[in-house]
Amino acid sequence: MIVPWRDRRGQFLPLKAAVFASAFAPAIWYFAWWIMGEAGGRPVTEAVQGAGLWAIRFFLVSLAIAPAARMLQWPGLLLVRRMVGLTGLAYGLAHLFFYTMDQMFTLGIVVSEILLRFYLTIGFVALLGFSALGVTSTNGTIKRMGRWWKRLHTLAYPLIAMGVFHYFIQSKANVSEPVFVAGLYVWLMLWRVLPMAWQRGVAVYPALALAAGLATAGIESAWYGLATRIDPWRVLAVNETLNFGLRPAHYVLVAGVVVVALVVGRRVAGRFGRSSGRIAAQPT
Numbered sequence: 001m002i003v004p005w006r007d008r009r010g011q012f013l014p015l016k017a018a019v020f021a022s023a024f025a026p027a028i029w030y031f032a033w034w035i036m037g038e039a040g041g042r043p044v045t046e047a048v049q050g051a052g053l054w055a056i057r058f059f060l061v062s063l064a065i066a067p068a069a070r071m072l073q074w075p076g077l078l079l080v081r082r083m084v085g086l087t088g089l090a091y092g093l094a095h096l097f098f099y100t101m102d103q104m105f106t107l108g109i110v111v112s113e114i115l116l117r118f119y120l121t122i123g124f125v126a127l128l129g130f131s132a133l134g135v136t137s138t139n140g141t142i143k144r145m146g147r148w149w150k151r152l153h154t155l156a157y158p159l160i161a162m163g164v165f166h167y168f169i170q171s172k173a174n175v176s177e178p179v180f181v182a183g184l185y186v187w188l189m190l191w192r193v194l195p196m197a198w199q200r201g202v203a204v205y206p207a208l209a210l211a212a213g214l215a216t217a218g219i220e221s222a223w224y225g226l227a228t229r230i231d232p233w234r235v236l237a238v239n240e241t242l243n244f245g246l247r248p249a250h251y252v253l254v255a256g257v258v259v260v261a262l263v264v265g266r267r268v269a270g271r272f273g274r275s276s277g278r279i280a281a282q283p284t
């Protein structure tokens with residue numbers, strides 16, 4: 001029997017078990033909150049928001065697994081990529097379920113809202129796309145589709161971008177959180193266009209942190225310029241100082257610097273491991 005915490009040969013994998021358990025954590029947390037009456041006056045609306053947020057978080061993590069595996073020289077991480085993506089899909093479907101529940105299961109209203117409201121149409125199309133990727137993720141289908149499977153699954157990139165866009169449009173006045181998410185997405189996509197030799201090196205990572213930070217500031221200012229009457233140049237200028245607290249672009253920069261530290265740490269650990277291995281191998 002196929003169980004999520006074992007590999008194909010049936011061997012127990014602690015990493016898979018840990019990821020499988022953490023997939024349930026937000027749902028259990030929310031359920032406990034609900035039971036204890038802590039979910040506020042509109043618990044279903046809270047569930048819509050919570051499930052949407054966890055969907056986008058798991059999709060971003062699934063996008064981060066390939067870079068992390070290469071940067072940290074940890075190929076075993078790739079074994080949990082499918083599970084993380086499917087968890088994103090499960091939260092996305094739960095998001096739609098709770099939305100339908102919020103509309104008292106009146107399917108006519110749900111359908112007409114999805115057709116009439118642009119941000120819901122985008123979310124729906126994204127969810128359809130993710131569902132297609134989900135159903136084609138069984139071992140048998142992956143084998144049958146061969147290289148077409150990989151091609152089909154590059155659709156995850158525009159689909160996640162659509163999810164982020166949906167997140168932007170549904171935000172009322174403050175778009176700081178979707179801007180931050182968009183900045184992380186930019187980092188993950190920039191990494192993908194780098195030559196493989198650069199991805200394996202160290203030197204490119206500070207530049208990547210800076211580029212993603214600048215792009216985030218640009219996205220924030222463009223959003224306010226296009227979607228509101230706020231002066232985009234003033235929004236951009238706010239990023240040049242810390243007087244207004246940390247902005248999404250600063251957080252993205254910090255995330256990029258943490259990545260630099262991890263990459264450097266991994267390389268140092270690798271060298272140290274190799275040289276101590278050599279010393280241990282010398283005849284005493």
Ligand code: HEM
Nearest residue numbers: 049052053055056092096099120123124126127163167170
């Ligand atoms: C049929 C598809 C979808 C529907 C009907 C839908 C509906 C909604 C609605 C009504 C909200 C606003 C909640 C509120 O402010 O009370 C929302 C927010 C959100 N949705 Fe969706 N959505 C769909 C698909 C998606 C997908 C595929 C994703 C992720 C990839 C997603 C991520 C989010 C996020 C992150 C929020 C913001 C949650 C927050 O307020 O913190 N949605 N969605």
